[in-house]
Structures are given as structure tokens and as C-alpha cells.
Amino acid sequence: MARIALATTAALIDVDVDDAALLAALPEAELAAWETPTDWAAYDLVVLRSTWNYIDRLDEFLGWAESVAAVTRLVNPVPVIRWNTDKRYLAQLEAAGVPVVPSLFVAPGEQPPDDALAGRIVVKPAVGNGSNGAALLDGDPTAAAAHVAMLHAAGRTALIQPYLEQVDTLGEKALVHLGGSFSHAATKGAILSKEMSFSTGVYADEEISPATASDAEIAVARAVLDATAVLLPDAADLAYARVDLLPTDDGPVLLELELTEPSLFLTQADGAADRAAAAIRDLLR
Ligand SMILES: Nc1ncnc2c1ncn2[C@@H]1O[C@H](COP(=O)(O)OP(=O)(O)O)[C@@H](O)[C@H]1O
Numbered sequence: 518m519a520r521i522a523l524a525t526t527a528a529l530i531d532v533d534v535d536d537a538a539l540l541a542a543l544p545e546a547e548l549a550a551w552e553t554p555t556d557w558a559a560y561d562l563v564v565l566r567s568t569w570n571y572i573d574r575l576d577e578f579l580g581w582a583e584s585v586a587a588v589t590r591l592v593n594p595v596p597v598i599r600w601n602t603d604k605r606y607l608a609q610l611e612a613a614g615v616p617v618v619p620s621l622f623v624a625p626g627e628q629p630p631d632d633a634l635a636g637r638i639v640v641k642p643a644v645g646n647g648s649n650g651a652a653l654l655d656g657d658p659t660a661a662a663a664h665v666a667m668l669h670a671a672g673r674t675a676l677i678q679p680y681l682e683q684v685d686t687l688g689e690k691a692l693v694h695l696g697g698s699f700s701h702a703a704t705k706g707a708i709l710s711k712e713m714s715f716s717t718g719v720y721a722d723e724e725i726s727p728a729t730a731s732d733a734e735i736a737v738a739r740a741v742l743d744a745t746a747v748l749l750p751d752a753a754d755l756a757y758a759r760v761d762l763l764p765t766d767d768g769p770v771l772l773e774l775e776l777t778e779p780s781l782f783l784t785q786a787d788g789a790a791d792r793a794a795a796a797i798r799d800l801l802r
């Protein structure tokens with residue numbers, strides 16, 4: 518039987534809920550921490566899963582991914598994760614005609630225009646996950662500029678977006694795709710307008726619930742994935758992909774495309790863990 522590693526991090530105290538569900542559906546898989554010395558070549562396939570502590574060590578993480586891909590198969594493929602770990606991909610997808618949250622990127626050494634800091638906005642790192650480093654600023658350009666400066670001091674590019682208010686009532690919709698096809702959806706409650714807690718130390722606590730996706734949401738997610746596959750040939754029919762959408766008066770817009778190590782909310786929909794296991798097994802055919 519093929520040997521499969523689900524890449525996680527030693528920083529997690531408990532086994533991630535998705536990883537537990539996937540291990541039950543895919544008994545030939547086992548967990549392996551990315552930052553622990555491991556004989557990766559002994560696996561037929563390494564699947565990136567809960568490696569969430571890499572954000573402050575991105576170069577090390579990408580180097581590790583390259584080294585694994587050199588000795589066995591890694592999914593999603595390295596060119597895809599290299600592209601996907603920097604939210605500047607949002608600008609490329611917007612240029613490709615996909616509806617995207619209006620996004621302004623400000624690199625260290627650059628100054629945002631004053632009007633970009635007014636109003637109710639989100640300032641977050643272009644490279645980030647688990648809401649780390651994200652802040653909601655409400656009509657406070659001084660605090661917004663300070664948050665940009667804080668990210669710049671850490672060598673990070675800042676991403677400035679309008680705060681899309683409907684997240685407070687409708688939440689964010691995550692559309693999980695497995696083996697290239699839509700599988701299921703989940704709703705994530707608003708995070709930045711709530712008191713945030715990082716009790717696990719790795720990511721913000723999130724309120725997740727099962728959801729159905731509308732035809733409009735499914736269509737936008739499809740357009741996002743199709744546009745991505747045009748930009749990156751390696752991104753066609755990915756084993757896993759999550760498209761995170763925010764609601765607006767003009768329909769759903771892309772907040773984030775998660776192709777690296779997304780939670781797949783496998784316990785939120787019947788059969789999801791089995792579909793994930795099948796998508797992974799298909800890679801070994
Ligand atoms: N423009 C925005 N409008 C409303 N909420 C936002 C916006 N940007 C981020 N958020 C909130 O912050 C959370 C984290 O932002 P996100 O862009 O998903 O980054 P990541 O998940 O990579 O840290 C989202 O789940 C959402 O609740």
C-alpha cells in the first residue's frame with residue numbers, strides 16, 4: 518500500500534480536526550511535522566495540510582517544500598504554493614476579470630496615499646494566514662499608518678482593503694474543491710470585528726458552520742480556479758482548493774484563494790473526508 522504523509526507542524530498541541538477526519542478516511546496516511554527531520558523520500562506522496570506556523574519562516578518553508586518535491590510528490594505543487602503564499606495573486610486574478618475585494622499593496626519603502634488610510638479598512642500582511650497581523654481600522658488614518666509601518670518594519674508588504682461590512686451579518690463563505698470539483702461549503706463568522714483570541718498560539722479561533730453555496734458563489738469560485746489554471750498550468754484540477762468569498766451588494770467577491778494549507782472543513786459536510794481521501798488516492802493512480 519502507498520505511504521502518504523500529511524504534513525503538519527510540531528507547534529500544534531492537538532491533532533487538527535481535518536487531519537483526524539482525513540486519517541480516518543485514509544488509513545494509509547500518517548502525520549509528519551514539516552520542521553522535524555524526516556525521510557520524505559520514504560513516502561509516495563506528501564500532502565500539505567496543517568503546516569500553519571511557516572508564516573514567519575516562509576523562505577525556510579518554501580525551501581523545505583522544494584526539497585520534498587525533489588524526492589517525492591508534494592501537493593499542492595511547489596509553483597502553486599509559491600504563488601499562493603503571497604496575496605499579490607489577488608491583483609493577477611482581478612486583472613484576469615475575477616471579482617476581487619479591492620486590494621492595494623504597499624511594499625516596504627512605499628507610502629500609501631492618504632485617502633487609502635481613511636474609512637473603515639483592513640490592513641494585513643500580503644503574506645499571512647490565520648488572521649495573524651490583520652487589523653480593522655475604523656476612520657483612524659494615524660493608527661492605519663502605524664499598522665502599515667509596523668508591517669514594513671518587519672519587512673512585510675501591507676495589503677489595504679475596504680472592510681466589507683456584510684461579513685458581520687452573513688459571514689465569509691468558504692467553497693472547498695476536491696480533485697478539481699466543488700465539494701462543500703462552510704461559513705466563517707466575522708473575525709476582525711470580534712474580540713480575537715489566539716489561544717492555540719497559531720491561528721485565530723474561528724466560528725465555522727456548515728453552509729450551502731449559491732449558484733453565484735459556485736460560479737465565482739469556478740471562475741477563480743479557471744483563471745488560476747490559466748496563470749499557472751500546475752494549478753489545473755488541484756487535489757484541494759478553497760475559495761473564500763465575501764458577500765457584497767454586487768455579488769460574491771474573492772477574499773482569499775487557499776491552495777497551500779487550507780482547513781478543508783471536512784467534518785462540516787457528509788462525505789467530505791471520503792471525497793478528500795479519494796482525491797488524494799487518485800493522485801497515486
Ligand atoms: N476586506 C475585508 N473585509 C472584511 N473582513 C475581512 C477583510 N479582510 C480580512 N477580513 C477578515 O479577516 C480574516 C483574515 O483575512 P484573510 O484575508 O482571510 O487572511 P488570512 O486568512 O490569510 O489571514 C478573514 O477571515 C475576515 O474575517
Ligand SMILES: [Mg+2]
Nearest residue numbers: 647648761773
Ligand atoms: Mg482567510
